[in-house]
Amino acid sequence: MNHRHLLPDEIDLLLDNEVGFGVAPLKAHARECDECRVRLEDARLVLTSLEATPHFAPSHAFADRIMSQVPVFVPWHVTARDTVARWLPQSRTARITVAALATSAATVLTAAILWIATQTDVLVFASGAAGDEVRSLLLSGTHTLLAAVFGDQVSAMIQAAGTVGIVAALVGLGAAAAASIAGLRALALASSRRRA
């Protein structure tokens, strides 16, 4: 028997179940030496007790308190995927049918777009007409909005000031709306934090 007792680091090697070169003589010594065997068993007992120490639980509202400080943001692509998934049928046959119909519709639409693209004259005429229509709709909408917000007299003054007046009025309106939204959001956040 090797009469040198095990060093603390050698006991740690045995506790970690190391298998490297030199561990076998340590194990053999621990088997034959009563003192070292007792020290090893004591060390194992400490680790066993350590491993048996329980986990402590936080209070019941712990998760809710955390979630009140974690804004959950759903990215647009996830929302889109969920929406599509909600509309898709569950059975395999129905899904194949839907996919076939969607492919047919996409093919017809592509062919139609390609045909329209080849008709240059028609395209120029149609885009011009659509542009005029959109412009007149925008003007009429802006006038209606200004009259509704500022009243007929102020609206007439703004229109008399020309494009600069209209743009300035719209920017002012947008800034006021943004400030209101920001204020309401800050109030809501402060309120939810107080509740939490």
Add this chain to the structure above:
Amino acid sequence: MPPALDLLNLPDADVVALAQQGREAAFRELIRRYERPVFSLIFRMVRDRELAEDLAQDTFVKVLNHVDRYRAEFKFSSWLFKIANNVAIDHLRRRQLETVSIDGSPHAQTTDAIEATSFDVAVQQESALDELEARELGTAIERAIASLRPEYRSCIMLRHVEGRSYEEIAATLDLPLGTVKTYIHRARHELRRALDHLREDSG
């Protein structure tokens, strides 16, 4: 409504991926899985239930608010324990609270406060004598853990309470592997020394 998810059986990486997609249930599942280990680690570091709960809450809020930065090549739990350890160590450094008593928070001013912040280690054993011995050993273990230096404490907790490998602990705590082994070996020696009196009493 998103499709129903069976979160309980998913590995951490998948649950984290769902949290990155904004699923609130995935956030809650991550909290459910790790609230006890994280709270226990911090509780054993700071020895004050209310404070530990606040620090554990800070840990989760930090991690979950930055879940989009999580990289799947690391274990989620290692990332979480790293933040928890940093939060606890930062606090201890600020307060210079190195060793505290298991018999109650050092900040406790009244008898009720001391009682409210003291440990009660519940262990189930067959006989009353076994239970008494086990409770004594459990309390002694907790006292011995509390007497360790904070860096030894987090290493030994991660190794023997959370069952992490030396390599995982090194990655979690940003320490060299050799340092982790040294800390754990020293912590074991100190624990053995601290618990020697039990062996002498029983012997």
